[in-house]
Amino acid sequence: MIKRLRARRHPAAAGTGTETLLSGQRAWPNMLLLAMALAALIATGIYLDWDARVLAGMAVLVGLVSGLFVWLVGLIGLVPLIGPIIVKVLSFGFIWLLNAMGYLVSYVAIRRGYSRDVLTYRGLTMALLIGIVIGYIVAQFI
DSSP: OOOOOOOOOOOTSSSSSSSHHHHHHHHHHHHHHHHHHHHOOOOHHHTOOHHHHHHHHHHHHHHHHTTHHHHHHHHTTTSTTTTHHHHHHHHHHHHHHHHHHHHHHHHHHHHHTOHHHHHHHHHHHHHHHHHOOOOOOHHHHH
């Protein structure tokens, strides 16, 4: 039986997961080009008087599929002092979305006769949201 000897590699050598970091560092020219192309497409659509819903849908689709929105939020977050605050304000929309979905589910459940369960659910939801807000405030002081 012949044993194959493997060459020992240093943990920081290429091939150990650092490619993803380097590819992210090299991706900014492509993302900047994509952002400019999307802005030009929207400007052209406005100039040619295309339907606003089609333009918005196309912008959201391109932004979500390509990861452009995440890149732009990250870019905004790099601005000293004001950038992280803007990113936090933009992320509060997620909490509002959760609350709106809770109201929609509550409406449907009340119509079907589950009012007691809805009361319990809304109480738990409000406790969760209040806990998130208190945690955010406490984290700002730490």
